[in-house]
Amino acid sequence: MKPTQNIQTSKVPTDFIPARESKPVISFFKWYTYLLCKRRLANVWIHHAEPVPDNSSVLYVVNHHSWWDGLVPLLLNEFVFHKRARALMEDKQMRQFSFFSKIGAMSINRKNVRSAVYSLQEASKWLREDGTSLFLFPEGKITNPAEPIQLEGGVLRILKGAPGCVLVPISLYFSFQRSDKPELFVSVESPLTNTATLQLEDIQAMMQAQLNDLRRQSMQPEHGFQKLI
Numbered sequence: 001m002k003p004t005q006n007i008q009t010s011k012v013p014t015d016f017i018p019a020r021e022s023k024p025v026i027s028f029f030k031w032y033t034y035l036l037c038k039r040r041l042a043n044v045w046i047h048h049a050e051p052v053p054d055n056s057s058v059l060y061v062v063n064h065h066s067w068w069d070g071l072v073p074l075l076l077n078e079f080v081f082h083k084r085a086r087a088l089m090e091d092k093q094m095r096q097f098s099f100f101s102k103i104g105a106m107s108i109n110r111k112n113v114r115s116a117v118y119s120l121q122e123a124s125k126w127l128r129e130d131g132t133s134l135f136l137f138p139e140g141k142i143t144n145p146a147e148p149i150q151l152e153g154g155v156l157r158i159l160k161g162a163p164g165c166v167l168v169p170i171s172l173y174f175s176f177q178r179s180d181k182p183e184l185f186v187s188v189e190s191p192l193t194n195t196a197t198l199q200l201e202d203i204q205a206m207m208q209a210q211l212n213d214l215r216r217q218s219m220q221p222e223h224g225f226q227k228l229i
Helices: 023-040 067-081 091-096 098-103 113-127 154-161 200-218
Strands: 043-048 058-062 084-090 105-108 132-136 166-175 183-188
Touching: 023 067, 023 098, 043 067, 058 067, 058 154, 067 084, 067 132, 067 166, 067 183, 084 091, 084 113, 091 098, 091 105, 098 105, 105 113, 113 132, 113 154, 132 154, 154 200, 166 200, 183 200
Parallel strands: 043 183, 058 132, 058 166, 084 105, 084 132
Antiparallel strands: 166 183
C-alpha cells in the first residue's frame, strides 16, 4: 500500500492503536528479549558506525526478512541507542499482541489509505520532538531475502513531515555459517542529515548495498563486529 501524497487527515481512525509506553513493561521485555536471543541465537554481532547526537530525532529504516526482526528495535534501543523510541507495527499484529503498544509500538493499517496516512502523520509528529526515534520496516512486510529490497512510499512521507530528523539505515542478517544456531549480524550506518532530496530509489539502493556488504562481512573469519549478546 502506497498512500497518496496529497491526503491529510486529523480525525483519529477507529482502527488506530497509539503507543502507550509503560516503563515496567519495557523493562520486562528488555530482559525477556535479551534472554531469548541468548538462548536461541549463537551470537548477536553489531557494527555501529557513528552515534546520533542525543538531541537529534532519528528515523531508523530496517530490512525485514524474518520473524526475529520485530524484537531487534527494543534490543538495540535498550542496550545501544538509549533514545525515546517508538515503532510502526501492522495493526493486526498489535491486536493479536496488545503488549506491543506498551513498549512503544503504534499501529498502521496498510490496507486503508486514510488510516495509514494518519499513522504516518503521527510518526512524523513524534519525530518533530528532540531526542526521539522511530523504527520503520519500510518494505511493509516480511520479504524474501533473495529478492531485491523494494520499499513502500511511507518512509518519504515521514521524512517530509519531520524535516529535522536524520535517517539511519540498519541492516540485519542471519548467518548459519559457524553454528547450528543462527548468528545475527547488525550493521548501523552513519546518520544521513540531508534527507530533503532523497528519493525512494536512493533509500532502496543504500539499504541494498548495506545488506550486500553485511552478508560479505559475516562470512569473513575476522569480521570486526562487536559482540552484543
